[in-house]
Amino acid sequence: MASLSVHLPPLPLEGGCQCGRVRYRITGAPLVFYLCHCSECQRHTSSAFGESLRVRRTDIEVEGELRLTERLADSGTRREGYFCPVCGVRIIHASAGAERVNLKAGTLDDTSWLVPAGHIWTRSKQRFIAIGPDELAYETQPDDGDAALLARWNEMLAPA
Ligand SMILES: [Zn+2]
Ligand SMILES: [Zn+2]
Structure with missing residues (x-):
């Protein structure tokens, strides 16, 4: 069980x-x-890790221009990165055509409520990042897609 709940x-x-x-x-x-x-x-955050808040593409309303950069992942999937063309901040990452996308959570006005459901690709994590023994962690991509992460997130959600 996760120790922190999400409000x-x-x-x-x-x-x-x-x-x-x-x-x-x-x-x-x-x-x-x-x-x-x-x-x-x-690399794209020029920092220690990426923060992914997964949302439905249809649940995002954008004002202003987002520019697209594309990259072919090792898996062969085309990955899209949407960023502000003026200041360069990444806002959204997605697999091409995917209905669910990753919002870069550091761009939220209020980040105080964020608690991760888990960690992926810990094989390449910085040594100074400590992951608690009760946290979900995967050396690479989870075998089950995001099923366990979704289940943990739902456990962590506090009643509204
Ligand atoms: Zn990553
Ligand atoms: Zn900007």
Whole structure:
């Protein structure tokens, strides 16, 4: 069992890029929040890990221009990164055509409520990041997709 519970703020969740030209609203409850320690997340965040808040594409309303950068993953999947063309902040990552996308959670106006359901790609995590013994953690991609992460997230959600 996770020790910390998640108190989801009232919808919509709002956020934006650093310069303010891109603003967004999330109108549906996020499906899960997790951290990715893969080397690509380390590179595109220029930091230790990526913060992924998984939401339905149709639940995101964007104001302002997002530019797209694409990359072919080792798996052969085309990955999309949407960013503000002025300040360069990444807002959304997705697999091409996917209905569920990852919002880069550090762009939320209020990040205080975020607690990860787990960690993926810990094989490449920075040594100074400590993961608790009761936290869900995967050396690479979870075999079950995101089923266990989703289940843990639902356990962590406090009643509204
Ligand atoms: Zn910007
Ligand atoms: Zn990653």
